[in-house]
Amino acid sequence: PEAKAVFSVIGMTCSACAGSVEKAIKRLPGIREAVVDVLNNKAQVLFNPTFIQEETIKETIEDVGFEATLIE
C-alpha cells in the first residue's frame, strides 16, 4: 500500500533548507518519494504506512528546524 501526505512547512527561506528537509525525510524507512517546495512552503511525501506514519514524518521535519503541519 502507498499513502500520500502533504505538510505545510514554515520557516524555510532558501532551496538548501528544502534540500535538507527532503534528505531527512528520504532517510526514513518506508519513504517512496519526498518533494519539498520552498516557494509554496509544502512537503509532499509518498510512503508505505506499514513502515512509517505521518506523525514520524512531521517530527522529522521539525527536528531539521521547521514547523510542520499535516494539511492533506
Ligand code: 9UX
Ligand atoms: Mo541557508 Mo536556508 O543557511 O534557511 S539553508 S537559509
